[in-house]
Amino acid sequence: MKKRTLTVLMLMAGSVLTACGNEEITEPAETTTAPDLSKVTNEYRDYAIGEISLFVTETEKFAEAVKVGDIELAKELYAPARAHYERAEPIAEAFGDLDPKIDAREGDIPAAEWGGYHRIEKGLWIDGTTEGYEEYAQQLIDDTKLLRAKVETVDVTPDMLVTGAVDLLNEVSTSKVKGEEDRYSHTDLYDFAANVEGAEKIFRLLQGDLEKKDEALAAEISVRFADVYTLLNKHKKGDGYTLYNNLSETDVKELSQSIDALAEPLSQLGIVTEAL
Amino acid sequence: MNDFLNKEVSRRNVLKAGGIGAAGLLIGASGAGSLLTFTASADKSSTGIVPFYGSYQAGITTDPQNHLYFASLILTTMDTSEVKQFLKEWTKTAAMMTEGKSIGKAAESLLLPPDDTGEASGLDASNLTVTFGVGPGFFQKLNLTSKQPKELKELPSFSFDALEEKWSGGDLCIQACADDPQVAFHAVRNLVRIARGKVQLKWTQAAFQRTKQADTKSETPRNLFGFKDGTGNPDTSSHSAMNNHVWVQNGWMTGGTYMVVRRVQMFIEVWDRTALGEQEATFGRHRDTGAPIGSENEFDPVDVNKKDVNGNKLIPANSHTALAHGDGKKKILRRSYSYADGLDTKTGSFDAGLLFISFQKSISDQFIPIQTRLANNDKLNEYTIHRGSAVFACLPGVKKGGYLGETLFY
Ligand code: HEM
Numbered sequence: 001m002k003k004r005t006l007t008v009l010m011l012m013a014g015s016v017l018t019a020c021g022n023e024e025i026t027e028p029a030e031t032t033t034a035p036d037l038s039k040v041t042n043e044y045r046d047y048a049i050g051e052i053s054l055f056v057t058e059t060e061k062f063a064e065a066v067k068v069g070d071i072e073l074a075k076e077l078y079a080p081a082r083a084h085y086e087r088a089e090p091i092a093e094a095f096g097d098l099d100p101k102i103d104a105r106e107g108d109i110p111a112a113e114w115g116g117y118h119r120i121e122k123g124l125w126i127d128g129t130t131e132g133y134e135e136y137a138q139q140l141i142d143d144t145k146l147l148r149a150k151v152e153t154v155d156v157t158p159d160m161l162v163t164g165a166v167d168l169l170n171e172v173s174t175s176k177v178k179g180e181e182d183r184y185s186h187t188d189l190y191d192f193a194a195n196v197e198g199a200e201k202i203f204r205l206l207q208g209d210l211e212k213k214d215e216a217l218a219a220e221i222s223v224r225f226a227d228v229y230t231l232l233n234k235h236k237k238g239d240g241y242t243l244y245n246n247l248s249e250t251d252v253k254e255l256s257q258s259i260d261a262l263a264e265p266l267s268q269l270g271i272v273t274e275a276l
Numbered sequence: 277m278n279d280f281l282n283k284e285v286s287r288r289n290v291l292k293a294g295g296i297g298a299a300g301l302l303i304g305a306s307g308a309g310s311l312l313t314f315t316a317s318a319d320k321s322s323t324g325i326v327p328f329y330g331s332y333q334a335g336i337t338t339d340p341q342n343h344l345y346f347a348s349l350i351l352t353t354m355d356t357s358e359v360k361q362f363l364k365e366w367t368k369t370a371a372m373m374t375e376g377k378s379i380g381k382a383a384e385s386l387l388l389p390p391d392d393t394g395e396a397s398g399l400d401a402s403n404l405t406v407t408f409g410v411g412p413g414f415f416q417k418l419n420l421t422s423k424q425p426k427e428l429k430e431l432p433s434f435s436f437d438a439l440e441e442k443w444s445g446g447d448l449c450i451q452a453c454a455d456d457p458q459v460a461f462h463a464v465r466n467l468v469r470i471a472r473g474k475v476q477l478k479w480t481q482a483a484f485q486r487t488k489q490a491d492t493k494s495e496t497p498r499n500l501f502g503f504k505d506g507t508g509n510p511d512t513s514s515h516s517a518m519n520n521h522v523w524v525q526n527g528w529m530t531g532g533t534y535m536v537v538r539r540v541q542m543f544i545e546v547w548d549r550t551a552l553g554e555q556e557a558t559f560g561r562h563r564d565t566g567a568p569i570g571s572e573n574e575f576d577p578v579d580v581n582k583k584d585v586n587g588n589k590l591i592p593a594n595s596h597t598a599l600a601h602g603d604g605k606k607k608i609l610r611r612s613y614s615y616a617d618g619l620d621t622k623t624g625s626f627d628a629g630l631l632f633i634s635f636q637k638s639i640s641d642q643f644i645p646i647q648t649r650l651a652n653n654d655k656l657n658e659y660t661i662h663r664g665s666a667v668f669a670c671l672p673g674v675k676k677g678g679y680l681g682e683t684l685f686y
Contacts, residue, residue, distance in 0.1 A: 224473060260472060260473075264473060268389075
């Protein structure tokens with residue numbers, strides 16, 4: 001789950017928060033014309049909606065397995081289903097009310113309200129049961145469908161892409177790389193990889209525009225993405241990834257540093273929104 | 277040139293120009309930067325600026341500032357041109373920061389992270405010095421072994437060494453010293469950020485001395501054992517002393533020096549239950565005055581052969597001063613800081629000690645013989661243990677228009 005940040009509020013309200021944090025002001029008027037990125041934002045919108053549609057179908061399969069008590073099948077479907085959500089996080093998380101319902105971890109929200117993926121994860125891996133989790137499963141189906149309906153209304157802006165790309169990697173740095181996302185199933189690397197893929201999608205969509213502004217930067221980002229994938233591939237297992245608890249301290253540090261090395265240049269992506 | 281400098285925005289003036297003086301406002305970390313108008317303004321000169329450019333790097337013979345932030349880095353690229361590029365950026369950035377200026381472009385776009393991380397905004401230059409060194413691995417990774425000074429190799433192991441990888445080694449180092457801890461940290465943080473992807477942190481240490489504000493009599497600072505530390509240093513204001521003991525005189529390292537860093541844990545609980553006489557015998561000096569045992573004043577000469585009426589040596593032969601002094605011919609320039617890093621969770625004792633830093637023109641001829649004598653016989657070893665070790669070649673000074681390490685890449 002996303003910790004509530006300024007970014008989300010900022011993008012949704014189309015306004016910015018001042019340094020003091022409370023008062024809202026409107027964005028200063030642009031003095032020069034910004035490049036037209038509507039083609040890119042439309043393509044991204046299609047991508048994100050596509051991922052969320054898949055998320056709905058895969059979540060239904062997962063939740064049905066929980067409802068019929070097929071623990072093994074549910075465990076198998078858990079991580080791959082979540083990957084769709086993680087890829088589309090910049091958009092999926094824009095709904096401050098749904099994100100905690102779907103993706104909150106234990107302790108993120110009051111215990112009485114805790115449901116969603118991680119609640120069921122705990123049932124499957126820690127309690128070894130689906131009994132008593134049927135309701136959570138149904139609720140999860142309902143929430144993901146609602147999410148799918150709501151994303152239609154999202155207005156994808158260039159700002160959203162630019163901030164979203166780095167945000168995805170920040171998610172990796174602050175939770176997935178430490179094994180804190182999927183703390184019962186230890187399938188963190190699936191989420192890790194999905195976040196990186198989501199960030200890469202944004203980069204690839206903007207790559208052409210970025211090259212026009214700063215070719216060296218675009219090249220550096222490409223190289224850094226390749227570095228991250230090289231490391232991730234070392235931990236591939238079948239169609240997925242090895243469990244987080246199989247990683248050594250060195251593996252974790254390598255992965256973490258590779259994300260930092262990528263996110264720093266990627267944080268300059270915003271220059272594509274500036275006039276040429 | 278002067279014109280150019282006048283247009284630079286000093287960190288203090290940024291706040292003034294924007295008309296915002298509110299406490300707690302971080303220019304770089306928020307959208308507020310863009311709301312400010314950056315105007316050139318008459319230089320409200322900072323109280324403490326140590327020039328960055330010169331024949332030697334600052335932070336070596338510079339009068340020690342109150343705080344240190346030290347970072348040892350691993351080089352993760354083997355591409356010399358990438359390294360040269362970040363060394364050039366480091367040069368520019370360090371020069372700006374030591375003048376108390378914000379680095380990079382003014383934070384104008386709400387969609388880009390600000391170039392300067394902002395926590396030093398509005399702060400005085402605070403006598404910041406940033407000193408750069410390269411370790412043995414630097415030459416190996418860049419295929420520059422023909423340039424690697426013979427002096428620059430891992431130290432031999434000494435008796436009682438208990439070195440840990442997590443406090444040792446490094447391909448590059450940044451030593452930031454300032455009279456403000458946030459200014460020192462800001463320097464290292466921004467430099468590491470600039471080279472991200474090409475370097476990684478190996479280990480870091482924040483450390484301190486008494487502040488000059490607290491030390492109203494400007495005495496020699498005391499270490500955590502309560503003794504004045506630095507008395508026996510060579511005179512940093514003397515050109516000939518520095519040429520004799522510190523500055524390398526030939527080759528690409530001319531004007532550079534070698535740096536030894538040892539993270540020495542001090543068992544302060546044990547020390548605190550040691551009688552004063554024993555403490556003084558350990559150092560060979562009086563605690564109160566810092567004078568050699570049997571002498572009146574701190575700077576009285578150390579005479580290791582001086583005897584009392586019974587014919588016993590006044591300064592015990594196994595004391596730290598006697599052993600470190602030797603015949604007094606070989607000297608090193610110590611510039612250490614104390615650290616206090618929480619506790620040793622295994623024992624519940626303080627993890628506190630000395631980030632020992634010394635500069636010398638030859639490690640093999642100066643540091644190693646001294647440390648060998650100390651490691652074998654020093655009474656101080658009962659109270660200390662060496663946990664970390666690293667050696668660096670501190671690059672020669674940079675002239676305006678030049679860059680760090682220039683002579684190495686010729
Ligand atoms: C925790 C570790 C250490 C502590 C607490 C410590 C403390 C002291 C003190 C209190 C003095 C006397 C005052 C002075 O002359 O500055 C001194 C002198 C000295 N120490 Fe250390 N020291 C430590 C480690 C070392 C190490 C590792 C070396 C390595 C070579 C060293 C070399 C020297 C030298 C050369 C002198 C000056 C001797 C002279 O010529 O009079 N010290 N130290």
